[in-house]
Amino acid sequence: MPDLPRIITVEDGVARIVWSADLPSRWQQEIAGVRSLVEEALRAHHRVEAKVDVEDADGQRLATWSGLRREGVERGRTGDRVVYARLADDPPLDQPGGFRALLNSFLPRKxxxxxxxxxxxxxxxxxxxxxxxxxxxxxxxxxxxxxxxxxxxxxxxxxxxxxxxxxxxxxxxxxxxxxxxxxxxxxxxxxxxxxxxxxxxxxxxxxxxxxxxxxxxxxxxxxxxxxxxxxxxxxxxxxxxxxxxxxxxxxxxx
Structure with a gap:
């Protein structure tokens, strides 16, 4: 897989952001690039998502601060993955409602x-x-x-x-x-x-x-x-x- 993050279409109207294993270690430097990819994907898709290994804390940070909301955990034979996504009609992150919704998706809930x-x-x-x-x-x-x-x-x-x-x-x-x-x-x-x-x-x-x-x-x-x-x-x-x-x-x- 190439080092740079990229977009793939996984089904009609749904895109996925994928990246190489070493990219999340530079998550702070990569946020702007991944966020731009999210916006690009949403121009042609109604949903863009990322799936991150549950043990990959840096990858989860990258997905979150790129504007993808945490939706839950997808369990599988090869390991569990955290699903992040953004929809085309979600409020923009520069609006209070959009930013609060992003925070609410991943902050702890007891x-x-x-x-x-x-x-x-x-x-x-x-x-x-x-x-x-x-x-x-x-x-x-x-x-x-x-x-x-x-x-x-x-x-x-x-x-x-x-x-x-x-x-x-x-x-x-x-x-x-x-x-x-x-x-x-x-x-x-x-x-x-x-x-x-x-x-x-x-x-x-x-x-x-x-x-x-x-x-x-x-x-x-x-x-x-x-x-x-x-x-x-x-x-x-x-x-x-x-x-x-x-x-x-x-x-x-x-």
Whole structure:
């Protein structure tokens, strides 16, 4: 492959920018040239793309700062490649909307999980509401993943309505708990909101979503330890401590 980057047409209306293996090491010097190729390709194509090995950090920088948005990872037998592309009708990079869209395509995005700490108003010792989930063996606080562009506070209330049939408005944020990568999951941020205290009889009117929830129960500290994963038990303990002025930020409950 020649040293200089070049354009090839891969299908009708779609061009691809390709370069030699050593070019990305000079990515800062090559940005202007590759950007010019992108503009040239878009005069005759509706899409121009580049595919860069996932281990090629310099190649990814070259693709990004040449104006190509990161779209995702293409998995394959010979290795995974990051796909970058620009469409003919994308806003120009010299406009705020175009530049923001470029940044938004590659800046990190963390998964957010909204959960709620609900206590039993009738218990003589602290008991918190836990859910037995259908897709894992351990129990967890009620809540779930925050959808794209959704408020975490609204998300946890929505999840409880969908999965338990209960309307429990989220109170103040008690705890922010960072969750490191684990078991195939990327890292995430857990946000535990105060759900206040509810009568134990509240669970009598809960309507469980059968695809998600097997059972619900108010659990003592000992029951939390027995039923929940260790990091969940630590998070519950940290959230309870936060009610009394304890730390409001933890990492895996610590």
């Amino acid at each position: 998964r957010a999980i909204g959960q709620m700490l609900i206590r039993d108003a009738d218990a003589t010792e602290p008991r918190v509401l836990l859910c037995q989930l259908t897709y894992k063996s351990d129990w967890d606080l009620p809540g779930g993943v925050v959808e794209v562009n959704e408020s975490p506070r609204l998300a946890v209330t929505r999840e409880i309505e969908e999965e338990l049939g209960l309307t429990v408005p989220a109170g103040p944020l008690l705890l922010t708990d960072w969750l490191p990568p684990w078991g195939g999951w990327d890292d995430a941020v857990g946000l535990v909101f105060d759900g206040g205290v509810l009568p134990g009889s509240t669970l009598d009117r809960a309507v469980l979503e059968p695809r998600e929830i097997r059972a619900v129960a108010f659990c003592t500290a000992a029951e939390v330890e027995a039923r929940a994963a260790d990091f969940t038990a630590r998070r519950v303990a940290a959230a309870l401590a936060a009610l009394d002025g304890g730390p409001r930020y933890t990492e895996s409950g610590r």
